[in-house]
Amino acid sequence: MGEVESPNNNLELNSINTIRMLALDAVEAANSGHPGTPMGFASAAYVLWTEFLRHSPEHPNWPNRDRFVLSAGHASMLLYSLLHLTGYPLSISDLKNFRQWGSLTPGHPEHGHTVGVEATTGPLGQGVGMGIGMALGLRRLASVFNRPGFDLFNGRVFIVAGDGCMMEGVAQEAASFAGHQKLSNVILLYDNNHITIDGPTNLAFSEDVPARYESMGWAVRHVLDGNNLTELRAAYSWATDPTLQTEGERNRPKFISIRTLIGFGSPAYENTAHAHGSAFGSEETRKTKINLGWPTEPSFLVPDDVRQSFLSKTERRSASFKTWSDMKSQYAQSFPSEAAELERWQHSEQIDKPLQNIKPYPADTKGMATRQAFGEILQGAFKSVPGLFGGSADLAPSNNTLIKGESACSPETPAGPNLHFGIREHGMSAILNGLALTGYFRVYGGTFLVFSDYMRGGMRLSSLMKLPILYVLTHDSIALGEDGPTHQPVEHLVGLRSIPRMTVIRPADANETLAALDWFWSGHNGPLSLILTRQKLPVLGDLPYQKLSDGVRKGGYVLRETVLPVRIVLVGSGSEVSLLLSVSDALLEQGIGSRVVSIPSTTLFNLQSVEYRRSVLLEGLPRVFVEALSPLTWAPYSNDGDLLIGMTDFGASAPGEVLMKEFGFSRDGILVRIKSQFKDLF
Template identity: 45%
Template sequence: MVAFTPEPLDLKSIDTIRALAADVVAKANSGHPGAPMGLAAAAHVLWSRFLKANPKDSKWFARDRFVLSNGCALQYIILHLLGYKLTLDDLKAFRQVDSKTPGHPEYHHTDGVEVTTGPLGQGFSNAVGFAIAEAHLAATFNKEGFNIVDNYTYVFLGDGCLMEGVASEAASIAGHQRLGKLIAIYDDNHITIDGDTNVAFTEDVLKRFEAYGWHVAEVKNGNSNYEGIYNAIIEAQKVKDKPSLIKLETIIGYGSKQQGTHGVHGSPLKKDDIVQLKQAIGFPPEESFFVPREVYDLYGKIAEKGAFAQSKWEALFVEYGKKFPNEYAELSRRIKGELPQGWEQKLPVYKVGDPAVASRKLSETVLTAIHGTLPELFGGSADLTGSNLTRVKNDVDFQPPSSGLGNHAGRYFRYGVREHGMGAILNGLSAYGAILPYGGTFFNFVSYAAGAVRLAALSGHQVIWVATHDSIGLGEDGPTHQPVETAIHFRATPNLQVWRPADGNETSAAYLVAINSRTTPSILCLSRQNLPQLEGSTIAKAAKGGYVLHEVEGKEDLTIVSTGSEVSIVVEAAGKLSSDGLKIRVVSLPSWEIFDAQSQEYRLSVLRSGAPILSVEAYSTIGWERYSHEQFGLKGWGSSGPYDKVYAKFGLTGSNIAELGKKTIEFYRKKGGEVVSPLIKAF
């Protein structure tokens, strides 16, 4: 072990971070100064001695990853000092509209920020995803003498993160997978918003993580024990078969009059407190945002070390390419985020007369077809593999090699019953790069992971949820498992595609668009019951999110629009109405979000004026008024029983929909006047 060597500027650098934290939050009159002041020493030791990154190229693939799960000002200050694209003026604009320093770190928004954090526990769980990605890609691409993928993931977290259940799920997974490149530093300052943690959080965290299978260590006097911090990280790096948690005892708001109290947790320091802080460390007391030149110089040298590390790696990668051209080409493509040319040619195509198949099975068929062409696909399930049908036959499980259950080059992940942890890990896998992650559960239980899904949409992570058992059509499991309100929740989420395919071609289209959507997560809602292959469906049509499945000659009497398993029921209803001499158009709308992105001209050709439009779906009808004049669906919860009898109970039959169609036609004929498409709005 290389012994810790103190540097003359260690204390001044740490004091600079603390003073800037006080100034940043005070200028905004909003934020959390306490944790940055308490973690300043740990941040300085980590970045100056360990963390491998190049501020001039923040997306260098081989960099170490750093996640600040429990704050933001600290990360902004470090990024500024190192020379990332974050100026002193950006620090002064903390928490202001359109600044590069928003209230919590945001992925794709601030240079050097790896993931969006803020909701506690998410960043820590994303870091587990990073470590999984590193282990998988290292096992896939590294060769003897060529450790092309070889980085650590470091994460700072606090008491709040450890209280959130999502972190427990992710920590358990990390311990099982023996992720030795994951090092978490726990800021044990005993303070949350409500006060001392003893009011709600008295567990022995180290024993909990030991039970998860983590290496644990403790550092006392974390505000000034630089050598202790250094040695703990060194020891953690030596442990190759376990993730590490370092419990760092700190004083929140160190240097403030209110240090050690919840008063410095989420409120700016008062002016006199900032003055005394600066006087104590020898900084100009009335000067805000003061950074000694020698501190900038020191951090400039740290940045130069990162640039040198990148140049060494790039030279190694060139040599790797000469010896292993196929692996080099494949990894290079994946790092760039490019898809293999022509991969979509593998998507299954169906015709009328092909067997009726559940869309969860159709999904499995797609995954099987594209698995070899898209090696970046990395999938799993929350203990529902046999129901979600997410595992391709003969695939290898991602497991620690010593387990005998698989290896880290495996592409199938067993998440266990941990939907929220899975969702946050999927986000980390996507953010790491070179991996296209998907995860399976019942559609209803995607709600368990709603926090992670929301962050995926906000961040632009390409994550695919294989959400089976998507309606009351799952039958016997009853209302506890049958989603009614779930779809509208996720349809209301910006930058999130919700797909509900009605047959094989629509399922292929859902995957086509989801895989091509590089900055958007998708939820594929898939049926348990068999669905017939529909006349008029094609991949190209469905890829527009909505299309006319059945057209009529002349002026129609009614258009019925539906999704998923109800489309075939609507087709049956249209046939009954047609036998009565009525002209019925049928529209399939598998994805509202994709349909809304089409031109107004196209959308009005699908849901046009001139006749009433009736929507039918086995969900809550909320939201359907955007696409129809009349809506039919569920007004309450589902019911337990065979799926066809459950559908009959709620009137989701061809006969009942035909009757509703007649009532709709009669109502609008009596009403008179022009029937205008619901798509026509003022703005």
């Protein structure tokens, strides 16, 4: 590349303007995107990336790097410009392809797609939760694995969040958790520009945000001018250097409110909502460049001295990688068993059948709730699944998520594996995502299935990022009983089953629960929603465990077939499977042979061949699909004339057995429906 000169000799200003203009040009080229925040936050990002952030573009997965999470994901061009300028594999032509088909620069940052993107962001507020999850994970890693003289883990997490993130509940939940947990390794940079899409924030937002954070236990600083590099340096130094903090500030997460001007430099759009999310147009782009003293041509200009400066500063930022690697080698020699355990945590997906030492449950008509089976299996799993870490949103005794005899993860006992998320489901899912993104944990979080709605935003991102997160969702139907329709899921499973990459398993008994967990913890990537009962279910003895386990892995299988030729197929999941077995018995008494099919997971079943699915569901015979939830799930599997028995309205408050009977989920209730639908059978 030929020598490209800087417009003047202020290298820092030129570096900052390079960030601004790359964003402006990329949005202009795409004719879509969000130029305003990259322009307004460029100075703050420049100082952070060149003087504070510890990272190494050559080793983007360095475990002890600082994390940079752009919660304001719409400002993706800010991140892409920084990645390009600091030497990540993202070229100018990638920037020119911003938002185009197949590019490395999608509209919002996507983890796993673009090297250096720590988290997929865009749904506002989620990045705050994920950053906090990362910080929590790094603290636990430090407390489990660091040894005197071996600070293997001391990375910090920098989160950039805008007004939108500050308004979102998910960020509030997570921030409240972080304050309580005294997560001193998280630094939230608030891009306080007073503008959102509709206009000035005072249309809808008037609280004192820094005061709110202070009240949640965060240490707060203000940068009054987001382009004042001295102010920015002072604030970042304070946030990252405990010797500059007061005793009271040291153990708190840090919040820096940075007053910026959206669209900085644009004569027409600076400090207006117009700068937020539209291309400026060629005329305003030209005027902005002139106003900032930037050459109007060529676009995507990176002056050579700017490029050189970014690269040499980044080289200094990544110097500690070498020191860390040397320390890690020394650690492996001094602490071989800890080093081996750390390896296991990092590569937990490679452990095959981690639950093979847990004995299957013997057949038992009294049985147990699948949530109880989960709680028992979890105790065994803690010994064999590396890096297990999780908890519940204040329903631990109901979700059975506690690992017995182990401590809570708290500021005093940060190594504890039991998390108490508080009643913050949405925050929990974002924090789980952040924990999983550290790459060292097998995490889980529990609540009632009905409240999965409250954390769907996070669950969707777990799926998009294919993170191995276990959602423990108990109290899975009207059978939960007296709490009534507010607590009884109806439509939830249809929704969860429709999230791409999310596996949903609703086990029929304790052994299907064991098989589901064994499958999941044998290295499955992507989240699992495990749907569990409140009420007891018989432990079924129809098949040997190995066969049942194979069936669960296929998502659906033939559980029982009567000696008489099959004339009707009974299909269900979860608690309705044992019910169908009793229906099958009753039909047999009337001389009608049947097949009972258990489909614990439509997700896994859909991955099987058409031949297999047909062989299980038996095309051509009358079929009955029973699930005490919305019947929509079963529509694609059924033909005209098949019988779908489900919930098409909300439940009610009464004992669970009464509700199941009243809503038709009883042996006799189902028989009546079968008799009226398939008269020819009788």
